[in-house]
Amino acid sequence: MEKKEPIKEIKLEGKYHYGLGRRKTAIAKVRLYKGKGDIFVNNKTSAEYFGGLINLIDKILSPLAITGNAGKFDIVAKTNGGGVSAQADAIALGVARALLVVDLELKSTLRKAGFLTRDPRKKERNKPGLLRARKAPQFSKR
DSSP states (O other), X not given: OOOOOOOSXXXXXXXXXXXXXXXXXXXXXXXXXXXXXXXXXXXXXXXXXXXXXXXXXXXXXXXXXXXXXXXXXXXXXXXXXXXXXXXXXXXXXXXHHHHHHHOGGGHHHHHHHTOSSOOOOOOOOOOTTSSXXXXXXXXXXX
């Protein structure tokens, strides 16, 4: 069996549009190139990176679909931090922000659909005397 090597560098040339997305601790730097709709995340195809989780790939493509740009752009994203679900949310925000660079008239459409709003929720910190952020030790009356 031959071991498949990951794609070293995606050869996309020309002008690109940039957008940055964040979710919890995940950060995604997204570039949109004119193309046919391929998605590359950390130098891997989306199917390789997300392990065939189609709902995460649909989440990434939803800003393109709602604006009528599905299949017109190749997405190249560099992500780190968080899990794959948070990274997919971060990429979707980055794609929406990059679409604004392409065409500012899409802003109202993306805003109404909620793609331009960063989700501010973070993990709550652990409090002193508690087991987790809110879980307290079991109470014993006697």
